[in-house]
Amino acid sequence: MHEMSIAMNIVELASAAAHDEGAQTINxxxxxIGLLSGVMVESLEFCFEAASRSTPAQGAKLSINTIPGQGKCMACDIEFPVKTFTDQCPQCQRFLLNISQGKDLRIRAITIAD
Amino acid sequence: MCDSCGCVNPEEQITYKIPEGKSENPVGHVHESNSNLTGGHSHSHSHDNHSRTIQIEQDVLSKNDQIAQVNRKYFDRHSILALNLVSSPGSGKTTILEKTISSLKDLPVAVVEGDQQTLRDAERIKETGAPVIQVNTGTGCHLDAGMVHTAVEKLSLDKKSLLFIENVGNLVCPALFDLGEAHKVVIISVTEGDDKPQKYPTMFQAADICLINKIDLLPYVNFDIDRCKEYARQVNSGLTFFELSATSAQGFDIWLKWLQQRMDKLST
Structure with missing residues (x-):
């Protein structure tokens, strides 16, 4: 369950940023989180609860922007929305996909209590 | 906090062991700094009555990726070809390594072994004479760049050598963690389903080399190699395949030749 590692990294980054700001609590x-990132949001939320225990992030709300997948066909050069790694090009029906978006796994911001 | 349930500190659970007995190489050190790895964050923020928002804009795995870059630079500078071997448990990773090491007699080879528990795989590798270190991840389901960094510090790596990193047997989690390797090598054996690339696409997407192992068993199993490769290509059209058997040595010469050619390309 790599979501636990991911959750621990989120807690670490968020707590360090809160500490730099002199904040005790992260709201x-x-x-x-990209749809092609390999991370299950439900699992991450579950792990976050455990990973954030006794840290400034305990009880913090996770606000998740889901980033849809986007890809480019290496044969036709057209861009199209991608749901899975095995999506075919809508034009040539080939599987020559270059993923341009959807693998995102990024912490954007934290809201801290003053 | 452990990697699976949050019970205790994972740092206390991860162990690094070099199997006892005859050692070909003394334990040495890699002089590489991984300090200043944690990046800062921007201080633009908005205010309301009781709280404020701090922009961070950092990849969640940025710390891992930064250590992976340190590892990669070290490998490049010392002309070390690092391969990250990933697969389900039981695909034959360790047997492939034993056979590869004993076949590449003129090439310095070292191994980082990853498993949750036991020294068994490291002991098998030790028998080949190659320097080896076992990383036990406790309950952790994958190796990360920091573990490889520590393991490599404890191993004595020759310049211009081949480093195999045998990841924890798991076709899901190791896909997300860059270790600093030159190639991620996914292994599938013909005793598994030939549709595995479709079932576990993230790993086949992340890899660039695919070994299909145990091909000596093809007459006895319902595994269609062409279909498996087709499924894998649908996930990742750039995959390079090797079909082989670590026990019968079938197809092994092509794999060894590729390794040798890859080594020859490294700068001195």
Missing amino acids: SIELD
Whole structure:
């Protein structure tokens, strides 16, 4: 369950940023998670609860922006929305996909209590 | 906090062991700094009555990726070809390594072994005479760049050598963690389903080399190699395949030749 590692990294980054600002409590954490990132949001939320225990992030709300997948066909050069790694090019029906968006796994911002 | 349930500190759970017995190489050190790895964050923020928002804009795995870059630079500078071997448990990773090491007699090879528990794989590798270190991740389901960094510090790596990193047997989690390797090598054996690339696409997407192992068993199993490769290509059209058997040595010469050619390309 790699979501636990991911959750621990989120807690670490968020707590360090809060500490730099002199804040004790993090109210919310804004994340970008791509549909092709390999991370399950439900699992991440579950792990976050455990990972944030006794840290400034305990009880923080996870606000998740889901980033849709986008790809380019290496044969026709057209861009199209991608749901899975095995999506075919809508034009040539080939599987020559270059993923340009959707692998995102980013911490955007935190909201801290003053 | 452990990697699976949040119970205790994972740092206390991860162990690094070099199997006892005859050692070909003394334990040495890699002089590489991984300090200043944690990046800062921007201080633009908005205010309301009781709280404010701090922009961070950092990849969640940025710390891992930064250590992976340190590893990669070290490997490049010392002309070390690092391969990250990933697969389900039981695909034959360790047997492939044993066979590869014993076949590449003129090439310095070292191994980082990753498993949750036991020294078994490291002991098998030790028998080949190659320097090896076992990383036990406790409950952790993958190696990360920091573990490889520490393991490599404890191993004595020759310049112009081949480093195999055998990841924890798991076709899901190791896909997300860059270790600083030159190639991610995914291994599938013909005793598994030939549709595995479609079932576990993230790993086949992340890899660039695919070994299909145990091909000596093809007459006895319902595994269609062409279909498996087709499924894998649908996920990742750039994959390079090797079909082989680590026990019968079938197809092994082509794999060894590729390794040798890859080594020859490294700068001195």
